[in-house]
Amino acid sequence: MKRLTLVPTPIGNLGDITARAVEVLRNADLVAAEDTRRSKVLLTHLGIERKLVRLDAHTMSSRAPSLLADNQWLAFISDAGTPGISDPGADLVQLALDAGHRVDVLPGATAFVPALVASGLATARFTFEGFLPRKGSLRKRRLAEIAAARATSIIYEAPFRLVATLADLAQACGAERQASVSRELSKLYEETRRGSLSALHEHYSAGEVKGEIVIVIAAALEAAANDEADSESIPMVAGSSVREMAARLAAVGIRGRLLRGALEALGAARNVAYQSALEHGQDERHDGGVGD
Secondary structure (H helix, E strand, O other): OOEEEEOOEOOOOHHHOOHHHHHHHHHOOEEEEOOHHHHHHHHHHOOOOOOEEEOOOOOHHHHHHHHHHHOOEEEEEOOOEOOOOOOOHHHHHHHHHHOOOEEEEOOOOOOHHHHHHHHOOOOOOEEEEEEOOOOHHHHHHHHHHHHOOOOEEEEEEOHHHHHHHHHHHHHHHOOOOEEEEEEOOOOOOOEEEEEEHHHHHHHHOOOOOOOOEEEEEOOOHHHHHHHHOOHHHOOOHHHOOHHHHHHHHHHOOOOHHHHHHHHHHOOOOHHHHHHHHHHOOOOOOOOOOOOO
């Protein structure tokens, strides 16, 4: 059976390549690359001397079928990270599967996982949105979906569009929705900045932005509550949201486990009550946290 192997490559620091990835790049019958010039730098660094064949979005339909048919073992690398994530590797996988070939995907570098973990936002459930549509109704629809999402949302963005996208997210999700912006991951000037969408927009509006960008956006609190509990079981006082009630209780000194218990007693879902208690810190009258 013929074989296609997708090989993750470093998103910045060349030391992140795995030993298994190097083995595949040395031994596959042919290595195809989304950008041969960029990939040649990596192979030279690894001491691997071999020809690279260009295989990108513009050449996928014309070249991929013959490359798959003429080679017993084809390896594919994208510009950086794991092929198939927001790049033409996904189309190559489908072509290989349609032809009955074996498809292997090596574990390795990708930008959105470290950005998600570094954000400090919930990681139990998340959606990867890739790049948003540039404009029009499709963009508005995706922004609305992110605003109502019951899970953390992750998007990629180009540096020159970051400020505009943060403005659109703030308008759709609310200026105070928590988020993070990670750029230059694994590189010398790696940065993750956390805060509200309005604060992030203000910061990045002040100067030039460089590097690859990952934006992580917190889930909608009310949507998360509705996902876990029947709305009829949430009798919040005078129609207050979980966030509003948590703020009111915290303002009078109810924090930590006491705040979590109070929110659950008022009908908030357990995970939402826990997150709200974390956001408002510990009760200074108690030395414990909010965990079990």
